[in-house]
Amino acid sequence: MGAVVEVGGLKAVDLLRVLPGPVPTVLVDGVSLSIRPGSLAAITGPSGSGKSSLLYLLGLLDRPTSGDVLVDGAPTAGLDSATRDRLRLERFGFVFQFHFLLPEFSVLDNVLVPMRELKALSGTAMRARALEILDSLGMAEQADKLPSQLSGGQRQRTAIARALANDPPFILADEPTGALDTRNAAAVFDILHGLARAGRTVAVVTHDAGLAATAGQRFHLVDGRLVEPPKVA
Amino acid sequence: MIPRLSVPLPISIAVAHLRARRRQSVVSILGVALGVGFFIAISGMMHGFQSYFLVQIVESTPHVLITDEYRSPPAQPLELLEPQAALDLRRVVARDPVRGIANAQAILDALQAMPGLEAAPALRGQGLLRRAGRDYGVTVLGIRPEREGKATQLASEMVAGTLDALEGATDGVILGSLLAAKMAVGLGDSVLLASPSGGTARLRIVGLFKTGIETLDNGQIYVQLAKQQAIQGRPRVINEIRIRLAEVARSIPVAEALERRFGYKAAPWEETNSRVLSVFRLQNVIIYMTTGAILVVAGFGIFNIISTVVLEKARDIAILRSVGMPPATVTRIFIVEGMVVGAVGMLVGWVVGFGMAEALRMIPAPGSTDPTQTLRVDTSPLSFAIAGGIALLTAILAAWLPASRAARIDPLAIIRGAA
Numbered sequence: 001m002g003a004v005v006e007v008g009g010l011k012a013v014d015l016l017r018v019l020p021g022p023v024p025t026v027l028v029d030g031v032s033l034s035i036r037p038g039s040l041a042a043i044t045g046p047s048g049s050g051k052s053s054l055l056y057l058l059g060l061l062d063r064p065t066s067g068d069v070l071v072d073g074a075p076t077a078g079l080d081s082a083t084r085d086r087l088r089l090e091r092f093g094f095v096f097q098f099h100f101l102l103p104e105f106s107v108l109d110n111v112l113v114p115m116r117e118l119k120a121l122s123g124t125a126m127r128a129r130a131l132e133i134l135d136s137l138g139m140a141e142q143a144d145k146l147p148s149q150l151s152g153g154q155r156q157r158t159a160i161a162r163a164l165a166n167d168p169p170f171i172l173a174d175e176p177t178g179a180l181d182t183r184n185a186a187a188v189f190d191i192l193h194g195l196a197r198a199g200r201t202v203a204v205v206t207h208d209a210g211l212a213a214t215a216g217q218r219f220h221l222v223d224g225r226l227v228e229p230p231k232v233a
Numbered sequence: 234m235i236p237r238l239s240v241p242l243p244i245s246i247a248v249a250h251l252r253a254r255r256r257q258s259v260v261s262i263l264g265v266a267l268g269v270g271f272f273i274a275i276s277g278m279m280h281g282f283q284s285y286f287l288v289q290i291v292e293s294t295p296h297v298l299i300t301d302e303y304r305s306p307p308a309q310p311l312e313l314l315e316p317q318a319a320l321d322l323r324r325v326v327a328r329d330p331v332r333g334i335a336n337a338q339a340i341l342d343a344l345q346a347m348p349g350l351e352a353a354p355a356l357r358g359q360g361l362l363r364r365a366g367r368d369y370g371v372t373v374l375g376i377r378p379e380r381e382g383k384a385t386q387l388a389s390e391m392v393a394g395t396l397d398a399l400e401g402a403t404d405g406v407i408l409g410s411l412l413a414a415k416m417a418v419g420l421g422d423s424v425l426l427a428s429p430s431g432g433t434a435r436l437r438i439v440g441l442f443k444t445g446i447e448t449l450d451n452g453q454i455y456v457q458l459a460k461q462q463a464i465q466g467r468p469r470v471i472n473e474i475r476i477r478l479a480e481v482a483r484s485i486p487v488a489e490a491l492e493r494r495f496g497y498k499a500a501p502w503e504e505t506n507s508r509v510l511s512v513f514r515l516q517n518v519i520i521y522m523t524t525g526a527i528l529v530v531a532g533f534g535i536f537n538i539i540s541t542v543v544l545e546k547a548r549d550i551a552i553l554r555s556v557g558m559p560p561a562t563v564t565r566i567f568i569v570e571g572m573v574v575g576a577v578g579m580l581v582g583w584v585v586g587f588g589m590a591e592a593l594r595m596i597p598a599p600g601s602t603d604p605t606q607t608l609r610v611d612t613s614p615l616s617f618a619i620a621g622g623i624a625l626l627t628a629i630l631a632a633w634l635p636a637s638r639a640a641r642i643d644p645l646a647i648i649r650g651a652a
Contacts, residue, residue: 052649061555062645082559089557096648100552104249114556116242123238162556174648 008072009201010035010170015057015067017050017224027053028064029224035203035217037169040196042215043205050224051205052174058203059092059172060084071170089118093163097175099155101147107134107158108143114165133161137191153184160191171195173204177211185211243562246549247569250542257538262578264531265624269582272524272620273612274589279520280616281609283513290506292386293444295475297488298505301334302498333470340495341474349479350487353377353384354471356461362454363425364416371412372453373426374473375461384477387442387455394420394440403457405439409450413441426456432464524620528627535574535631539567543639550639551647560640567639571632572625579621586612586620 017028028050035041035058043051056062058069060076068077071091076084093114101110111130115121121129134140137157147155156176163171173192177185189204189211196202196216206212220229251258309322334340337354344352356375361368378400382388388396392410399405406424408416418424420438427433436456443450462468478487484501492499503510543550550563590610598606 056645056648059555061648085554085557085559087557088555092557094555096552098548100548100648102246102249102549102552104246104253109245112238113242113553116238116245117553117556117558117562126238 009037010058010203011070011073012054012058013068013070015054015069016065017053017057017062018065026224028057030067031221031224031226032067033219033226035201037201038196038199039216040193040202040204040214041217041219042212043203043219043221044207044209044212044229045221047207049221051221053224054221055172055174055203055205059094059170060088061094089114090166091168091170093166093168093171095156095159095163095171095173095176097178099147099159101155101158101162103147106144106146107139107150107161110147110158111161111165114162118166120166130161130165133164134158137161151184152180153187156180156184156188157191160188164195169200171200171202173202175205175207177206177208189214242558243565244569246553246566247573250546250566251570251573254538254542257541258574261531261534261538261574262581264534265528265575265578265628266581266585268524268527268531269579269620269624270585270589271527272623273583273586273616274593274610275524276517276520276616276620277586277590277610277612278593278608279516280611280613283516284611285609286509286513289445290509291481291502293390293446293449294502294505295385296478296481296484296502297476297491297499298502299334299340299474299476299491299495299497299499301332301472303496304492304498333467333472334474334497337471337474343494344474344476344491351380351383351477353380353475354458355381355473355475356458356465356467356471357473358461358465358467359429360454360464361427362412362416363427364418367416369412369416370452373428373461373464374453374455375458375465375471376455377458378455381455381475384475390442390444392441392443394438396440398439399455399457402437402439403460404434404436405457406436407440407442407455408438409453410441410443411447411450412452412454413438415451426454426464428464428466430464430466432466434460434464436460525623528623531578531624532627532631535571535628536634538574539570539632540635540638542570543567543635543642546639547642547647550642551644554642554644555648563642564636564640567636568629568632571628571636575625575628578628579624582620582624583617586617 011034012031015028015031017026019025019027031054043054045051053062057064060069060071064077068075070076071087076087079087102113105113108127108130111133112126115126115130131140131143134143137160139154139157139161142150142154142158147158150158156179160176171192176192177188180188185208192202192204193214204215212218218229220227309325311322312320333356341352341354344350354377358373358375360371360373362371363369378396382396387407391407394407396407399407406426408418413419416424418438420441423435423437425433425435456464458471462470476491478484481502485503488499488501488504553563554560590612593608593610596608598608
């Protein structure tokens with residue numbers, strides 16, 4: 001895949017996210033952070049600390065109650081839904097704990113989904129690019145298989161390939177290794193590191209302290225607030 | 234599966250969903266197909282029956298019938314004198330007991346001068362035919378055979394003898410074929426005709442006709458006009474002018490024009506046979522409602538399958554939304570699913586309808602004396618188009634509700650729930 005050189009990165013400015021209700025729940029409480037391009041940032045914290053909520057805000061999947069997310073320096077809080085949808089399609093790739101692959105589509109077809117939605121390339125170019133991405137992840141052999149015919153690690157690699165489809169500068173991963181064994185988890189982390197080295201901005205929510213220790217930047221959340229990360233032994 | 238990338242993404246996903254639920258999809262498609270097929274076949278059969286019947290009516294009855302009646306009774310002198318007064322007139326008796334069309338010859342001459350129109354005078358009355366001690370109530374029409382031959386199809390409806398034979402026979406009579414069979418009489422036999430006013434005449438049968446309309450074949454006879462006037466005791470009176478038009482379709486405007494001009498009631502065949510036509514209209518409503526109901530039920534089937542798919546595919550919808558697919562495109566996926574079911578159902582339904590119509594055409598027509606006569610089924614491109622259009626519309630409407638619900642799915646709620 002082509003190296004992405006984008007200067008700017010992802011910045012959170014005083015992000016607050018409150019779930020309204022009879023008893024309002026504060027998910028993210030005044031978080032400000034900056035993720036550098038070309039770095040892998042790990043977001044850690046105990047369960048329910050708001051890691052995933054922060055990631056969804058950074059990825060424009062959710063709107064903050066107040067504060068803003070700067071994408072390459074541009075504020076996003078005032079954008080309408082259609083523009084945010086478009087921005088996600090062009091600039092973000094998501095990997096979730098569960099692969100969320102379309103079960104009726106082959107591996108190749110799943111990778112093609114974001115490209116076909118973007119419609120920036122010709123059919124032949126799309127297919128060539130999808131196969132190239134799959135090849136770089138060691139998945140070229142599986143291109144015609146259905147997700148149900150893959151192992152857990154292979155499915156997650158397919159999901160990563162899909163996240164890379166439109167060559168986005170930002171890759172956001174929510175516990176991408178949560179459902180994998182140690183060996184597969186390490187492999188997925190290696191891939192994410194590789195993406196960061198190639199110049200992308202990568203943010204990973206993870207429980208795994210060992211993996212988090214390898215990250216270039218670390219953000220630790222407790223009760224929705226950013227705190228000093230605990231020292232790793 | 235080789236992806237066909239020229240196909241828009243929503244269509245690919247929609248087709249993949251339907252293929253994954255093959256049995257459900259096939260049942261939904263069959264529902265639509267049966268609706269479309271029945272619609273085409275049954276409406277074709279009804280239209281066939283109705284147009285057969287209409288041809289019979291149009292051929293056997295005058296296109297416009299002028300009678301010695303007024304659409305509204307003429308105003309009484311007192312009413313003309315005091316138009317504002319609240320009058321209550323009772324026991325008004327017609328001035329002229331021998332009713333008929335006044336100045337008939339002048340009207341006939343005027344009609345004769347009009348192009349595209351043939352007119353024949355007639356005196357209609359009741360009578361009793363007596364034969365071998367039994368009486369048969371009949372409608373007696375006194376006609377001028379030469380004119381009648383031009384204004385109606387009587388000449389071509391003769392099954393024995395000719396209309397011309399009546400022209401030369403002052404004591405001739407033409408009977409309906411069913412009546413003749415009932416009375417066990419044939420050409421050359423004589424019968425006795427009596428009128429309510431007491432006149433009688435011995436008549437000789439010179440012809441038999443068959444229109445296919447039972448009330449005529451079983452109860453109508455023709456004699457010469459002068460003979461009828463004598464028997465009924467109404468000399469030189471006619472009470473009907475029977476008109477045939479070159480263009481049947483103009484019957485209503487022509488009738489209106491004639492009524493305005495001559496004052497007498499001029500009824501187009503649509504009015505004379507309004508009861509039959511209103512039965513046809515009712516028949517059509519019933520057919521469209523019942524066959525439409527099949528399509529509505531098919532619509533529920535489509536609603537059902539797409540609702541299920543939307544529920545099952547919440548995760549897929551969530552990932553598509555998070556990838557950046559706008560809600561409108563998500564809606565399109567499921568609308569397309571409905572349209573695919575509707576369109577395939579329509580095509581299969583066309584084949585089913587065509588086949589059913591062909592099968593119906595092989596069934597012998599009930600009540601027909603000719604064994605080779607089969608059911609007439611009129612299928613038109615229009616009936617195929619209407620059935621297909623209703624099917625597609627139903628399918629889109631049925632898909633709309635679940636499809637718009639799919640667009641409202643919050644991707645975050647699903648992603649959070651799965652984690």
